[in-house]
Amino acid sequence: MSGCRTSVGIYVDVANIAMNGGYGMQFDVLREFACHDNAEVVRLNAYVAYDTARAEADPNYAEGQRNFHSSLRDFGYKVIQKDVKRYTDAEGTAIAKANSDLDMAVDMLLQSEKLDRVLMLTGDGDFVQVVRALQNRGCRVELVAFENVSSELRREVDMFIPGWLIPNLLPIRGAPRGAPAWGEIGSRVRGVCYYHKDVEGYGFMRFLDRVDADLWISDTRRKDSPYKTAYFHDSYLLDHLEPGEIPNRDIIFEFDLHRSLRNDGLEARNIKVVARL
Known part of the structure; x- marks a missing residue:
């Protein structure tokens, strides 16, 4: 790795992004975006939720998840799997949850020693203190998200760009095959x-x-x-x-x-x- 190039780490809370407007996001385009100033990506972490019970009962779900995770690995991402846990709250409501926040926060803090910039994909305001810690360690922190993005998190990062605005990151729905490329007349x-x-x-x-x-x-x-x-x-x-x-x-x-x-x-x-x- 060249000493003069900016080193970047990408950290994606896949479930958070998918549930908040980013379903269908192109992870290869995300990697290209992370290199927007001729930087070099050295860490690519994708935190995914996996429902073991559903996978056992639904072969289509299991196959779909395997294919998705394989695609992520093909693009160079490390897939960090968090199993869905089920429990019943005090009111008797069944809840399924797989929270990757802690794993993602710890990884960013530990790995930031080798990074100049961190690109986060999440809208969760719980990461505000993590952003401050990363900045105090000398890292520039950039945020990409779609909907339900914490206003405090947006203010805290060094740059926030809505994922909608990044060319081709989220495909245009209903775009016909062979349509003009983003930015061309007719696109x-x-x-x-x-x-x-x-x-x-x-x-x-x-x-x-x-x-x-x-x-x-x-x-x-x-x-x-x-x-x-x-x-x-x-x-x-x-x-x-x-x-x-x-x-x-x-x-x-x-x-x-x-x-x-x-x-x-x-x-x-x-x-x-x-x-x-």
Whole structure:
């Protein structure tokens, strides 16, 4: 490993992500994203829940889990399995739970000695103190998550990026085979509204066009920005929004990219709200 390259560790709470908007996430794309500044991934940990009782009763579940875990290993992830435990609470309600928080926290803290950056995938606010400990050890901490993300955790990390916005991390539902690649004319992408005029009825969407070292350069007027801008008219909005609700970086939109008829820029059409953070 080259001494001048940034070393990165990826830590994924698979169950948390899958239950909160990230089902179907592409783990190979996640690995590529982690290297956004020519970094080198040295740890890839995926914490999974496994229901032994269900596996014994349901061969399809067991086979599906084996295939999923094998795919993770093919992409270089170490699969840390946490068995589902069943118990009955004080009110007599049966509960099944597999909590990987402690395992993930301990691994991040111990392995951070060899890391420059930690990329976490979870929305759990219980990791706030872990983030502080990692930062105190000199690690930069980045967070990727989809829905139900702790606001305190978002504030504590060095960078938070909604997984919806990372190109191809979560496939576009219903996209036909052979559809244009993310960012091309005719493609469907996700972004946020950063400017809007209520009275005039128009605004601008910003979306991540490519992943590189300059993710902080959000001003699309700069040539080195990895982001692009698309104009839209309010008539292109498929969902009702209250006046003053946008611009809002916590509302994630999905839209089609078209060549603008007004200039050489882009237009966003068929705009749909896909998430509210």
